[in-house]
Amino acid sequence: MALSEHEQYVIDQMEQALSATDPRFVAHMARTRQSWRRHLRVALNVLALAAGLLLVLLGVWLVTVWVSVLGFLVVVTGLVCVIRLRTTHRR
Numbered sequence: 001m002a003l004s005e006h007e008q009y010v011i012d013q014m015e016q017a018l019s020a021t022d023p024r025f026v027a028h029m030a031r032t033r034q035s036w037r038r039h040l041r042v043a044l045n046v047l048a049l050a051a052g053l054l055l056v057l058l059g060v061w062l063v064t065v066w067v068s069v070l071g072f073l074v075v076v077t078g079l080v081c082v083i084r085l086r087t088t089h090r091r
Contacts, residue, residue, distance in 0.1 A: 038085065041081070041085055042082065042085060045078045045081045045082045045085070046078075046082075048074055048075075048077065048078035048081070049074075049075055049078040049079065049082075051071075051074060052071045052072065052073070052074030052075035052076075052077075052078060053071065053075060054071070055067055055068070055070055055071025055074060056068050056071035056072055056075065057071075058071070059071055
């Protein structure tokens with residue numbers, strides 16, 4: 001549900017007042033939000049890696065090449081995403 005213009009204005013004013021009175025708290029909350037998002041992305045990439053590995057094993061078990069290839073592509077995509085997260089985090 002979208003906020004009305006007045007509600008958005010009030011929230012913006014509260015945000016400005018908070019950042020003026022306690023900038024350390026605002027910085028801490030921004031870091032916490034970024035950390036939470038990064039952990040979520042890592043968890044989703046790990047799930048993608050596990051799903052890809054399961055697809056590869058399923059393709060081998062069923063002797064179906066396209067399922068194994070699909071699983072391999074999912075694993076590679078998950079690895080690329082994890083590597084990109086690590087390199088962007090180090091900067």
